[in-house]
Amino acid sequence: MELFIDFLDSLPVYNENVNCYVWGTGNTAQLYQNSFYAENIKIKGYIDNNCDKWGGVINNIKIYSPKILSNFTDNDLVLICSPTPSVYDEISVQLTELEINFCHVDSYIFGLHKKELLEVYNSLYDNESRNVYFEILKCRVKANYPDDSLVCLREKNFALNPFLVPNASEVFVDVGAYTGESAERYLWTHEGICKRIISFEPDFNNFNAVQYRFQRLSKEWKLSTEQLYVLNVAVGEKNESRFFCSSNMGLGSSIVKSKESTSNLKEIKTVSLDSFFETEKNLFIKADIESYEPFLLNGAKRIIGEYKPKLAICIYHNATDYWNIPLLVKKLNRQYKMSIRHHSATFAETVLYAW
Numbered sequence: 411m412e413l414f415i416d417f418l419d420s421l422p423v424y425n426e427n428v429n430c431y432v433w434g435t436g437n438t439a440q441l442y443q444n445s446f447y448a449e450n451i452k453i454k455g456y457i458d459n460n461c462d463k464w465g466g467v468i469n470n471i472k473i474y475s476p477k478i479l480s481n482f483t484d485n486d487l488v489l490i491c492s493p494t495p496s497v498y499d500e501i502s503v504q505l506t507e508l509e510i511n512f513c514h515v516d517s518y519i520f521g522l523h524k525k526e527l528l529e530v531y532n533s534l535y536d537n538e539s540r541n542v543y544f545e546i547l548k549c550r551v552k553a554n555y556p557d558d559s560l561v562c563l564r565e566k567n568f569a570l571n572p573f574l575v576p577n578a579s580e581v582f583v584d585v586g587a588y589t590g591e592s593a594e595r596y597l598w599t600h601e602g603i604c605k606r607i608i609s610f611e612p613d614f615n616n617f618n619a620v621q622y623r624f625q626r627l628s629k630e631w632k633l634s635t636e637q638l639y640v641l642n643v644a645v646g647e648k649n650e651s652r653f654f655c656s657s658n659m660g661l662g663s664s665i666v667k668s669k670e671s672t673s674n675l676k677e678i679k680t681v682s683l684d685s686f687f688e689t690e691k692n693l694f695i696k697a698d699i700e701s702y703e704p705f706l707l708n709g710a711k712r713i714i715g716e717y718k719p720k721l722a723i724c725i726y727h728n729a730t731d732y733w734n735i736p737l738l739v740k741k742l743n744r745q746y747k748m749s750i751r752h753h754s755a756t757f758a759e760t761v762l763y764a765w
Contacts, residue, residue, distance in 0.1 A: 682709030
């Protein structure tokens, strides 16, 4: 049986002077911009089979035709940036035939942080979490979807017993509400018992969908407008104005500082949970915000340190999230117990539960 430490030892470590090119220009490549910046990975260019994208740019870096591969040397490395196994397999065959060095982007980034991955593994509360964490990392490195045995069939965000206990004084904080499905599931799993549900959704179309859903839910569960409401704002590290780029109905959307960095932007307010909840102590915070979760946590340092709210935080959007988010939670409050569950047949919906 393979041990976690053996898995870490098997991760490749490349020369820091290697020339990295990213194959893929879709939502995943956009989401990984923060990771590349944080890891100081200097991308030389992007590669795509789609001729319509050739000559374009991502974050001011040029997109090339695969023809550029004919100029590659042993010091060039292609990072395949796709969450779809069939796409990874197709590209890997292409690169193998050309004798080009390549790996999955997650494999490259995980190889830079073996120590942190081991620290998270040893910090997890239960054996099931350690197994899920181990297997999901292996799946991402090999670009294989997880086995059915890894998929938790209990409700996402409410998979563990501490997250299912009805409490009339609890406030459910739904960050990244999408169309309000998490809030509705909270009501069903908690028998409609809570003090309040507050949802945050920066995408305007999704915000309208949540409002429509809440009108129905307030009638079905006999809740007042004070108990069930949504705000068209983002949650971040501090209160400020930023620019929001909506993509794919809010899936793969991003928040940026500069209006010049991309098109299709609208100015939006971001709030920190520390400032929003000045006195509220009994909180259950759920977050699924396209790799913006660390900013949320940094904007909730006080309430996490003082009140230890229940946390259900997605960690699947970026490779860096797999150690960055758990270790940040532990840093903010060392009393937390942490578990991990995976809730889909793809790479999506891996959730860190902390209580």
